[in-house]
Amino acid sequence: MAQDDHQDEDLMLADNPAEEEVRPDDRIDDERLDEENTLKADYVRSVRDALEAGDKGAVYDLVEPLHPADIADLVELCDADERVELAAAITDLMSSDVIAELNDYVREDMMEALPAEAVAQIAEQLETDDAVQMIEDLDVADQQAVLAELDDEDRAAIESALAYPEETAGRLMSREVVAVPEHMTVGSLIDFLRENVDLANDFYEIFAVDHLHHPVGTCQLSWILRTPRNIALSDVMKRDQTLIPVALDQEEVALMFQKYALISAAVVDESGRLVGQMTVDDVVHIISEEASEDALLMSGAGEGDINEPIRDAYGSRVRWLIANLGTALLASAIIWYFGAAIEKLVALAVLMPIVASIGGNAGTQTMAVSIRAIAMNQLTEANTGRILWREMRVALLNGVTIAVLIGIATALIFTPMLGAVIALAMVINIVVAGFAGVMVPVMFERLDQDPAVASSVFVTMITDSMGFFAFLGLAVAAGLAG
């Protein structure tokens, strides 16, 4: 994003290089950024102090040297009320690049605080995909108000993007593509690129299309730069390219980029016509989001964004806690059933949470491994049997190890028989946990449900119940509480 603007400037100033600003290395900047490239707390403190003192000039001078991505970080680090003041103090630094880099929630907040014309003005500066991202979360009335302020071309582009479902290639793609006929020579292609000032500034591939606008090949810019002018594009391009259907879900798009190591790829509509492209810089965010969301989904933390409104965070998390309350009640019912035994031998109450808790941990381990393997397309119908068998062996090894440790400790502190009971219960529960840790996510995947969302509740339910049942049941069977 930042590059576009700068590049624009450079092209404009091409005959006056002296005006160019020289900032040799403002990324590794000891005053403001620490060694992890994060804004330093002291620096943020000084900006906030200047804000509080109402010294807009000082705020501006402090913020001015920052990269747009760092300005976005700074806005996020401020409290909600400080953000508005900050934006007011640095209006001309709040460029479209900063807006595009902002966290979704923070951006939505700020957009809602601005009048429709101001939002439209920002949207016009953004590339279509960034503008769509900015507008899609506004409520319908605000969205209409913003769209009404846009010029016809921008409005048409954004409306056509909004016509596709959220999180599909059609929503996310950029509509600016360099597409030329395959018989064009490298020389005339370069001339075409030099003459057409309207083209996008940053692109990484040229797409060759036939007369129906169907892509027939793709050509990296480096190949073009290394080829003599008289050679035709058809002799340099690669014909078997990865095409992205316009309706493809963003998660699948991200997996394709990863799998085939793509920099950009053509997006085609239902009839195979080239309608846009996706570039890796847009996909990188999706890859990281999709990859990191499993930890959040498994813990039931919803979006898990620290900028999410408290009400939303509460809503998504409490639902999960209530589901887990249900599974905890089931476990309690099992304990209740064995209440008489516990009354006779209180050691059972002391030891029973150990069996349930370690089983739960073992189940979570296997489940995390399975969910990741499913997400990476490494665990499929073709190898479920082998992976299950592998996990059962790991579970047996884990179960025996933990059983020996807790069995000996229990035998020494309580009785050898109780030691034997807890050891056996532990092996049973860890093996059951291993089985559930693979099969529960696999089953959700087969049912076309996201395994990361629902597996945890079921696996915990199984390991908790089985933990109490195996331990208390074996104890009673062994006559320990007779």
Added chain:
Amino acid sequence: MAQDDHQDEDLMLADNPAEEEVRPDDRIDDERLDEENTLKADYVRSVRDALEAGDKGAVYDLVEPLHPADIADLVELCDADERVELAAAITDLMSSDVIAELNDYVREDMMEALPAEAVAQIAEQLETDDAVQMIEDLDVADQQAVLAELDDEDRAAIESALAYPEETAGRLMSREVVAVPEHMTVGSLIDFLRENVDLANDFYEIFAVDHLHHPVGTCQLSWILRTPRNIALSDVMKRDQTLIPVALDQEEVALMFQKYALISAAVVDESGRLVGQMTVDDVVHIISEEASEDALLMSGAGEGDINEPIRDAYGSRVRWLIANLGTALLASAIIWYFGAAIEKLVALAVLMPIVASIGGNAGTQTMAVSIRAIAMNQLTEANTGRILWREMRVALLNGVTIAVLIGIATALIFTPMLGAVIALAMVINIVVAGFAGVMVPVMFERLDQDPAVASSVFVTMITDSMGFFAFLGLAVAAGLAG
């Protein structure tokens, strides 16, 4: 990877386009790939059947149309003993591209099965960074044997990469960079690129350097293609570029690529000289690995790779289970302390796991959110206070909700007093869980430890102990078991 080869071929065959193979769209291939771009179980089954029948010709015909990334997937989906047979049946399809795409463990296994010359032969076809990845996991003797087989230039490049610590930019960067003086014109740059056949095929940026080989600017290929021949590079390039220190950890490299939306970036040594570049296609794997490993680390599943040898998986997971056994024993000690109360009122044993379990869930939720925010550089010293306060409010809302539900149920089934006790214990434990869920990861981060690795054990220890202690302690204090 696949693109390189194809491109090479095209350049060679430029005067004979008829020889070019036309595969219009082998990615969306209904026979072999399902709608998620994964190999179909039926297809994998048929390959394995042909392998079992010893019909190498049939195996070859089945595999031949696949993309190298899909061949790598197919190898991974086979059992360990089938992999060797498969590789033998399709030797000339097992290209360097396939090897580069293989899972680390699977590749290591296969490399160890091959003689050193064969490994060296593959390494020579790979780009330096892929060759390094292939060789770095071999034991030292095998590594030396392979290096000895390489020609001097390749050996020097790989040895210099191996001299940098694992997971740093120096290990991962590619050494092939197009670096030219900034006063060069666009025209002579293009001529230079056309004449130098030794250059890498795929690159996305040109780096301008001074006489000390320090980078002074960077230029995307699209900018060059759109600029007249007589303009100097210095007038098109962007001067403030993101430089990556050669010793930077891969996680930080990945964050820089994400933050500044980079396609490629220059890597510089301690004295600021340009020594290589990193491109986004290499970083994408790191981003996805780093982002998805938190779920595994939090569950204590180690690498969590389904291709990891069972012994390694056992080793990393059992260590974690033993740590959790320790925390479970602490919780048991607390229950033991209240043993007399439980003997008098067995309902305490029935209800106590609920308080511990829901507290554990709430703690895991907050912890997952905090760990992600820390990883994304969104939770820093500058806003820890605000985020802690935010999480405490969410915890209070969650705590009160769950407390009301379980309190009423307990009052109805047991006694109102027991309902009040469990409700209060629940609020206390969920609020403590919220506090620990933020502060434990933050503390580990301050101590320069990965918060995802160790936080879970501590948070669980706190919520388990506090759950039993608050509930049983309050029950005794309320005279319920007197």
